[in-house]
Amino acid sequence: MTDLELLEEAKKARKMAYVPYSKYKVGAALMTKSGKVIHGCNIENAAYTPCNCAERTAFFKAVSEGIYDFCKIAVVGGFEEADIDALCTPCGVCRQVMQEFCNSKEFEIIMYDGAKVKTMKLEELLPFGFGPDNLK
Ligand code: THU
Numbered sequence: 001m002t003d004l005e006l007l008e009e010a011k012k013a014r015k016m017a018y019v020p021y022s023k024y025k026v027g028a029a030l031m032t033k034s035g036k037v038i039h040g041c042n043i044e045n046a047a048y049t050p051c052n053c054a055e056r057t058a059f060f061k062a063v064s065e066g067i068y069d070f071c072k073i074a075v076v077g078g079f080e081e082a083d084i085d086a087l088c089t090p091c092g093v094c095r096q097v098m099q100e101f102c103n104s105k106e107f108e109i110i111m112y113d114g115a116k117v118k119t120m121k122l123e124e125l126l127p128f129g130f131g132p133d134n135l136k
Contacts, residue, residue, distance in 0.1 A: 003110045003117060006031055006074040010112075011084075013039035013054065014076055020044060026054035026077035026088055030062060033069040038062045042077075055094040059101060070101060072108040085114040095126040104129055 001009075006029050014027025021044050028040040040058025044051045052060075055075060062070070077088025090098070090109060098107060104122040111118045122129075 001031065001035060001037070003072075003074065003119060006037070006072065006110060007076060007112050007117065009037050009039065010054075010074040010076045013041050013058075015041075017041040017054070018043045019080070021046075021048070021051075023080045024077060025080055026075065028054040028058040028073055028075050030055075030058040030073045031071055032062075032067060033071045036067065038067065053091055053094050055090050056097050059094075059097050063101065068101060070107060072110060073098070074110040074112075076112050083114055084112060087111045087113045087118055090125065092126075095122065096129070098122050099126055099129040099131040104131070 009029035010027040013029055014025050017025035019025050019042060026042040030038045038058045038061050040054045040061060042054045055073060075088050075090060076084050078084040102122055107122040109120050109125060
């Protein structure tokens with residue numbers, strides 16, 4: 001699957017976003033090395049703190065099914081009915097969750113600003129990250 005196709009999967013996932021508070025809908029499509037795609041959306045909560053980002057929804061769905069061989073994730077976000085016109089970059093907490101399960105030199109984050117695709121390695125988004133290797 002191409003990066004553009006994975007972004008299309010993220011757009012599909014975004015339709016399921018539950019965002020009564022921010023109205024900002026995010027979709028993620030997490031791809032495994034064998035080509036499986038796991039979808040995630042953001043899920044908000046009246047108490048705010050339990051809000052879950054789209055990226056973490058996708059990771060936690062996968063891990064809960066025993067899937068760990070991740071190679072890339074596509075992320076798209078924007079206000080409810082508006083067109084996507086800016087990059088939605090993963091928040092710090094989601095970057096840390098990626099660090100837990102992915103090789104930061106290899107794992108790619110694919111983003112879209114409505115016109116151009118931007119791809120970055122996790123290592124670029126979270127330099128000097130603290131991860132499982134630090135506890136070995
Ligand atoms: N959000 C995500 O789902 N992923 C990101 O990468 C950034 C932010 C969500 C959290 C919240 O539901 C809404 O976007 C506004 O912050």
